[in-house]
Amino acid sequence: QVQVVESGGGSVQAGGSLRLTCEISGYTAKVNVVGWFRQAPGKEREGVAAIDFEDELTYYDDSVKGRFNIYRDNAKNAVYLGMHTLKAEDTAMYFCAAGVGWYDVHRPEKYKYWGRGTQVSVSS
Numbered sequence: 546q547v548q549v550v551e552s553g554g555g556s557v558q559a560g561g562s563l564r565l566t567c568e569i570s571g572y573t574a575k576v577n578v579v580g581w582f583r584q585a586p587g588k589e590r591e592g593v594a595a596i597d598f599e600d601e602l603t604y605y606d607d608s609v610k611g612r613f614n615i616y617r618d619n620a621k622n623a624v625y626l627g628m629h630t631l632k633a634e635d636t637a638m639y640f641c642a643a644g645v646g647w648y649d650v651h652r653p654e655k656y657k658y659w660g661r662g663t664q665v666s667v668s669s
Contacts, residue, residue, distance in 0.1 A: 552568070554639060567579060569623070
């Protein structure tokens with residue numbers, strides 16, 4: 546089994562920064578892709594960014610390109626999401642998910658293992 550735990554959310558003013566952490570434990574050899582998703586009230590869950598553990602391939606949704614960066618620490622089985630120049634529309638619950646294979650990385654249904662989420666609130 547694989548466990549996924551997010552941390553690092555909080556409240557920040559527009560223009561500020563946060564760093565989210567995703568820690569993966571358990572049978573980590575079963576996964577090689579980690580994605581970050583977000584879901585605002587009344588909206589569908591959307592892919593924000595993803596990273597491949599082996600080739601360091603990365604994906605970013607157009608709405609966060611140039612503002613967010615995803616990176617990993619394989620030794621710690623951790624993936625980080627640096628969020629900068631935050632906007633009110635970035636407010637959402639952020640989820641980390643782990644899966645296999647670099648395809649459809651922006652689609653929630655690709656991922657088998659999910660964390661419970663961490664709240665990010667940006668005030669304008």
